[in-house]
Amino acid sequence: MASNKNKLAFLSMPAPASYVAGLGRGASGFTTRSDIGPAREGPSAEVIAEAQAKRGEEPEIDPEQFQDPDNEYGLFAGTTYEQDDEEADKIYDDVDQKMDSRRRARRCARENAELAKHRAERPKIQQQFADLKRGLSVVTDQEWESIPEVGNLTRKKRRKDERTFVVPDSIIVGDRSKTEYENSLDTRQQQANGFETPADTGTMTNFVEIGQARDKILSLKLDQISGTATTSGSATSVDPKGYLTSLNSVVLKTEAEIGDIKRARMLFDSLVKSNPKHAPGWIAAACLEEHAGRMVAARKLIKAGCEQCPKSDDVWLEAARLHNNDDAKVILANAVQHVGQSVKIWLAAADLEQDVKSKKRVLRKALENIPNSVRLWKETVNLEESATDARILLSRAVEVIPLSVELWLALARLETPERAKAVLNKARKSVPTSHEIWIAAGRLLEQGAMGDPDKSTESRDKELELVDRTIEFGVRALRQHQVLLTREQWLKEAERCESDGSPRTCEAIIKATVSMEVEEEDRLDTWVGDAESAEARGMVGTARAVLAYALKVFPDQRNLWRKAADLEKAHGTKESLDGVLSQAVHYCPQAEVLWLMSAKEKWLAGDVPAAREVLEKAFIANPESEQIWLAAVKLEAENGELGVARELLVRARTVADTERIWMKSAVFERQQGQYAAALETVSTALSKFPKFAKLYMIQGQIRQMEKQYSSARASYAAGLKACPKEITLWVLASKLEELDGKSIKARALLEKGRLVNPANEILWAESVGVEERSGGAAQAKAMLARGLQECPTSGLLWSMSIWAEPRPTRKSRSVDALKKSKDNPLITCTVARLFWTERKIEKARQWFSRSVATEQDKDIGDHWGWWLKFERQHGTPEYVEEVIRQGAAAEPHHGPVWQAIAKDDKNVGKSTKGLLAMVADALQ
Template sequence: MLGSRGRLDFLNSKPAANYIAGAGRGASGFTTRSDIGPARTAPPSTIIGLPRPKPRDDDGEDDNDDDGNNGYQQNFDHFEGNDAGLFANSEYDDEDKEADAVWESIDKRMESRRKSRREARLEEEIKNYRRKNPTIREEFVDLKGKLSTVKAKEWERILEIGDYSRSNKRKRFESFVPVPNSLLQKARQEQQHSRVAGGAESVVTDLTAVGEGRGKILTLKLDGISDSVTGLTVVDPSGYLTRMNDLKITTNSELRDILKARRIVRAVTENSPKKPLGWIQAARLEELAKEEAAARKLITKGCNMCPKNEDVWLEACRLARPDEAKGVVAKGVRQIPKSVRLWLQAAELDHDKANKSRVLRMALDEIPDSVRLWKALVEISSEEEARILLHRAVECCPLDVELWLALARLETYGVARSVLNKARKKLPKERAIWIAAAKLEEANGNTSMVGKIIERGIRALQGEEVVIDRDIWMKEAEIAEKAGSAIITNTIEIGVDEEDRKRTWVADAEECKKRGSIETARAIFSHACTVFFTKKSIWLKAAQLEKTHGSRESLIAFLRKAVTYFPQAEVLWLMGAKEKWLAGDVPAARDILQEAYATIPNSEEIWLAAFKLEFENRELERARMLLAKARDMGGTERVWMKSAIVERELGNNAEERGFIEEGLKRFPSFFNLWLMLGQLEERLGHLKEAKEAYQSGCNQCPNCIPLWYSLANLEEKRNGLNGLSKARAVLSVARLKNPLNPEICLATIRAESKHGNKKEADSFIAKALQKCPNSGILWAELIKMVPHHDRKSKGKDALVKSDRDPHVFAAVAKLFWHDRKVDKARNWFNKAVSLDPDTGDFWALYYKFELQQGSVENQKEVLNRCIAAEPKHGEKWQAISKAVENSHCPTEAILMKVVNALGEGGESGAENGRN
């Protein structure tokens, strides 16, 4: 026990000063925050100026330390903590607080200066993380947006995905277990039979047979009701069960609600018997509870209590039996003879027109100033009776404009004018009367009076301080159409600032054209042209409207008027000459161009239009004379090009070469002349000279892609087996000159594909799409190059990358065409030609598609649209249309030749071989 106690005393004793546990046996521990105190070797007090530790007695306790803590505990400070620092014995005064506040403000200032940059960096990191780790919702947002375009039939064609889980599979393949005999015996015993004990014998009742009998009885009753005579309720057997489904099963809670509601309405009717709303609610409550007799009884009591309220009588008429309704409404009319609603209800109950007219006449005797009664009587009367009634109606109701206008429509011209004059005096602030007067004059051929009437009407309305709302009058003009021209002329400037007139009027005309109000749009343009007669844009928009919605004669008349107001507009003269030419009147077209040249003597456009007129009509000598005069007057490069074209048409190669060379001396940067020179040498078989011409053209016009393309084709033709290498070199130089041109890249890709180098072509198109990621022609080519099963995905990528490019639309349309999705292919072809109607290749693809998959009407529609568009560009279109033998072919003939040049499915022979 002593040893044990001595051991315990040793464990409770204090360690010696500077004692480190385990240091004697070579252990090295770790240092914690508590070790920073007296547990570590204290530095010499002479160095830091601290008081020496108090001496300890033999048992390890400090002298004069009653609580047993060491001396360092007395040095604890709330600022320095348990550390004895340099300022351990100093006091924390106001100056220290002020210094700390200054440093704290400096820290906050520095922190705020870095805050914006830190927040920006954090925001950027969050954005990068969200971009690299999108949520499922963000990944499918584009697909969810397209769900709005899915049609109902497409939804129906989507297959239902069943439950193919392992547990369900196990259930579907469970073995069949026969029903035990005990269960079958029990079913036979419970086959809807019950035994009823009655007296000395028992009666067996077959409930199934009873149910079948009730069903037969119900069927007989329905058949009898459906054939009932007039006056009885007729039930539609086919909809009987449907209406039964609408009936709710009355539960206990619903019954309690009805009883509670009955108490409430009973209290209302007893406390306020003269208030009709209480009786109406009480009757409707009983009707809801299927107590029609009680409802009729309550509403009859309500009629007795409130005989002067029409709502109660109307409710009683509604709830009454068909044979009693007339009597109920008659009682109501006797009680309230001035009630229009009761008289109209009485007339509605009579199905005979004569009786209905008699009731309405009786009503008008009581209430002659009721507009509703007059209108109801006029509607069921003949035209002659209606005219007589309306004369009386306008006397009784002189402030209703509809009665006046109806009377004016039924009267003759002279009487109608008199009626409208009377109406104008009675209703001086009504614009509809003035508009009706203008329509009346227009209908009778007095078009000169229409504008005067509208002008007088606007002045009169303004005199009556009526606000002229421009938008309302414009709507009236759209309704009036022909008479709307005068309305537009007199109201279009109201409320529009002078600087906004042109923009506002053009926008109004475009909106009217979209709504189909062509006459109103024509009137707006006509007025705008008289105000802005020197604005060519307005004349052109008006001419386009006339060309689209008018006749050729009206367009020519409009253009004649246009050049009278604005004779310096070349395009108006040219449009007039072209319309005469298309009409087959070539002499008239010549006269227009001669007049135009007399008005604008130095216009090259008019010279070239006159040349085209003669050239297209095979008057080559006239064309040569016109071009000679243009060259003498110092014509531009186009004149020299047209001169060479005429000589090419005549087969004069020497003269053609002379014009081209002379033109190149004057205009060396005009690439068309270099192309024509190279093509001339190729036609003559001078391939070396053709190469020199193309090379010279490329040096003069390094940005002209057709020159590089022609030179590459020539090198491929001249060098045989080495042709591809030569073409590669030419196209490589072209790419250096035009690094971001997708057409040069396309030429390189096609050259590799043509010679079967599919890997090189795939590699090059990938690089080209990196440089030109939005190029539609490159994406369209990629769709052709990939295997068929990958084309759909590439088509989706192309639609996303290229911004509504028609080449991509045409490529997607061909995909649908190959998959026999006719409607989708037609839709995408239509998008392509709508976006770029000037490219003939799209029209040729569209027309070939309709020839294979469409009807005759669709084929005619596409052909007519192509002829109206007059396309001039396109890879295959230009190659055929600019051939010498096709120089005078119309658009329809060129279209047919391009269609024949296309292979099956809209591909050319080279493309079919590549795919």
């Protein structure tokens, strides 16, 4: 009890003077409503600091309490400010001012440029209308008053005034009567037709009044259509056909278009009133009215435009366009009074005339006013029917306008050759900087030389040489007058001359200018490129001239002669090709291909003695050339001179002891049926060339034909040991085992060959063929899948895979094949055959054409055979002949069936056309 009493006594005791409730928890004192009145002060700063110190808190330090306001702030505050410091500050201030003055000019210039650019891109409204504001100074009071109101363009709906009206009694009675029913019969209806009552309503309908109202409305509409009604008093007569035509011509415009036209009309109206001397504004305003169908308003506007802008020919031309023919003549006659020097006005006036005589009269009147207009002279000359009158006009024209090259050339074309020379000489003196005149002179000389068939060859050649000298002199004269045409421009002029039928002038231009602007080390490549590009554009004469000039500079370049020969073979004649080849072998006697081309062309032309003569000369120049020896042997063998051919082979083996000559000797003996001599030749050759695989092939094939399978097997085995990388030997050895009935051994040989020659499509294809011929379809399909894994881009294997698929899935398989093999020609031919089987003739023809598109693809004879077989079945005789012609020109050498037929001894000496027909028959 005592403790409780002490506790209560403590609580009733007054608080100490410095007590603040919650001070230990961080409070600084608070005031309640009961404290208002005799309030007491809060704790002092010392008491608060003491309490915070007891709790372990650090008192906050004011950073400014120790700062002396007399001293400056910073790192050196409190130090003495001496005279040196003041001097240093002055120096720094001077440097800052100096740098600022140096940069001020550039900064001000940059700021002014940016400001000018900004104002140019985004000018102020007052700047945009500054010219219009200046023009307002001449506006009169009447013009100010006649300015129309712009109208409400804010697109805000105006608030309508709410107005009320008293409803008339007639409307109320009428509405009331609508709901009533007729309960009595009309006596008129009873008397006329009996009991007849309206069907829907209780009132009677007066159809006569409805018809009259309809007729009245229709007549009003007819009266509103301009041009279709003619009023005479109160009666109106209408042409029904014209009315229907006018109805078809009426263009219905939407509300949006009508609103746009109205706004544009107000803008143009404001434009022409604010700037009445602006001709395009009047033209645009008239076009707007024409578009709106208001022709009268359009003509009225353009008439005002002509009055305001009489010096603008465009306004007069627009006015003439908007009026009919007779009114347009009057308008253009007025226009001539104001703009008599406008060529367009005179030409438009001439176009309005219907007969030629009136056109001539207008144009000659125009020439009186504008004698220096080339266009007016040309139009006037074109109207002349006789050459004499045209010549007289052009003579006067060149006197008036001596600097017009077109008029000089036109006059020269109308004159005789002798007078044309005089005209061109005058033109050259009047316009010494024109290259067209020199070219025209060259063409004139060429026409004079080639135009007379009675001239001798010598005189014609002299005149043609004069063309070269004229063009060369012209190029020099142009250079003296500082007229420097580029090399490309001269080449274009040469091509233009060729297109116009002047080949010698073209050649003369090439001779004079083709070496311009070309470095000495780049001449050959540049000229070859020029010739190829000209040939690609179809300019054969230009290409021929460029190559001829290049051959004069580089006569020992055999590739250049080859290009010239190919160009003549493709586009020239036999005589031109023979001339090029004769020069080629003269300048490049060591070029074997040129000798062979020359001999072959003479042989194909049927001149066998000339071909022999060429080859004899080739022997002298190249005594050890195997190609020339073999060409001579082929020439004699195919012309029936077998003894001479055999003697040539013997001499060739002595002079040019090469493996190919020995091989050709063995093949020649085999073709003649001399198998023993052929085997002897092969044995001798193998002792000299043991690594030449074709000798082993020939030896094995001869023994195979003689049914000596063991000896043939030994020959192939020796060949495979000496040449394991020769694929054809592996295939021949495998076929020999198949022929002998040993498919297992054939399969083993091919597997060994695939190990020695991995990823070879021919060996994989032969392996698949062995499995198919052995009757193992599943094994063949598995072998084909393995081959495609090892050779994923093989066109041969993909082609076999397509044909191995069922018919419905072949097309999808061909798509995969095209993607994987990158458009291999074998796949392309296979796709063509698929289209053939589906009777899609045109597509098949296109794909057959694609299979022989490139030079490499044309060498595959089997594709030509398939195409010929297809055209025989589905094409016309013209298609068949075209395929045979293209195939014979391509001269293919590859393809399994093609090689088997072409290398058969029975087909020796047959032409390419004959072989192609046999291949087409053999393909299945």
